[in-house]
C-alpha cells in the first residue's frame with residue numbers, strides 16, 4: 001500500500017492567523033506594566049498618568065499598606081490547602097460574619113475571586129432541564145458560569161423587564177428558573193431595575209442572583225450595596241460581590257440564607273477544588289471592610305466627582321449611554337476611532353481604557369472612564385479639556 005505524501009500543516013499556525021485577525025480588526029490586546037501611585041495617579045511603563053482606568057473607586061487600596069498597620073496573620077505565605085482541607089483560617093469566619101452583618105443576611109461565604117464565584121455558583125444552582133435568564137450585558141464570569149451549567153439560556157435585552165417577563169412566561173415548563181443580573185453594569189455604568197427583578201422573581205417563583213461587583217462599597221448604608229439601598233434584601237437569593245473593586249483588595253463573597261451557603265460549600269467546584277486565600281488577604285479584606293463602612297466621605301466625593309464628569313460630557317453632547325454612576329462610558333462606536341482617541345488621551349497623560357468587542361457588543365466600542373474619589377476638580381477639568389481636543393482632531 002502506497003502512502004501519499006501529505007502536506008504537513010503546522011498545528012500552531014492558527015495562533016499567528018488569529019493574532020493577525022485581532023490586529024487587523026483593532027481588537028488586539030497586550031499587557032502594559034502598571035503600578036498604581038498615590039491618589040489619582042498611575043505609572044504605566046514609566047509614565048505617570050492621571051488614572052481613569054482603575055476599579056479602586058474609593059482609594060481603599062492605598063490604605064491597605066502594611067507599613068500603616070500590623071497584621072495578626074503570622075506570615076505572608078499561602079494557606080497551604082483548600083478550605084475544606086486545612087486552609088480554613090479562623091479569619092474566614094470573622095470576614096463572613098462581617099459580610100453577613102453588612103448585607104443583612106443569615107450567612108456569608110468568601111471566594112477566591114469574583115470570576116470563581118460566578119463561574120462556580122451558577123452551575124451549582126442550575127443544570128440540564130433548568131432555565132437561566134441573563135441580562136445581555138452580564139459579565140463574562142456570569143456567561144461562563146451559565147455555559148458550564150448546561151441549563152437552557154434565555155438572554156433578555158439589557159434591563160428590558162417586559163422582555164424578561166415574556167421569556168419567563170414562555171419558560172414555565174422548566175424545572176427551576178434562575179434570573180441573573182449585575183446591579184450596576186460594569187461597562188455601561190447604568191443600574192438594573194432591581195425592584196422589578198424581585199417582582200418577576202416572585203411572579204414566576206424563580207431564584208434571583210445579583211452581582212454587586214461595582215456597586216458594593218459605593219451605595220447603601222455603610223456601602224452595603226444597591227440591594228441594601230433599595231431595601232430588597234429579602235427578595236434576592238444570592239447577593240454576590242467582590243473585594244477587588246471599591247474594597248481595593250482581592251477576593252469575593254456571597255451573602256444569603258444559611259442553608260444556601262451550606263449548599264454552596266458542598267456543591268461549588270471553584271470553592272471546593274481550589275486553594276484557600278492566604279490568611280493575610282483575608283485580614284486585608286477585614287480591614288478594607290472596616291474602612292469602606294466608616295469612610296462615608298469617600299462615597300460622597302465619588303458621587304460628587306461622578307456627577308460633575310457626567311454632566312460635563314453630556315453638555316458636550318457626548319454619548320454616555322444611560323450611566324448614572326462613577327462608571328462613565330464615552331460611546332464612540334467605531335473600534336479604530338475608539339483606540340485612536342484613547343491613544344491621544346494617553347499622550348496627554350490620561351489613562352483611560354478602550355473597551356471593544358467581545359467585552360461589549362460590536363459597534364458599541366467606548367472609552368470607559370472610571371471616576372475615583374481621589375480625583376480633584378483639576379484632574380476632571382484637565383481630562384475633559386484634553387478629551388475635547390482629541391475629539392476635534
Ligand SMILES: Cc1ncc(COP(=O)(O)O)c(C=O)c1O
Nearest residue numbers: 113114115139141186213242244
Ligand atoms: C460584574 C463583575 N462580576 C465579576 C467580576 C469578577 O471579579 P474578580 O475581578 O474579583 O474576579 C467582575 C470583574 O471584572 C465584574 O466586573
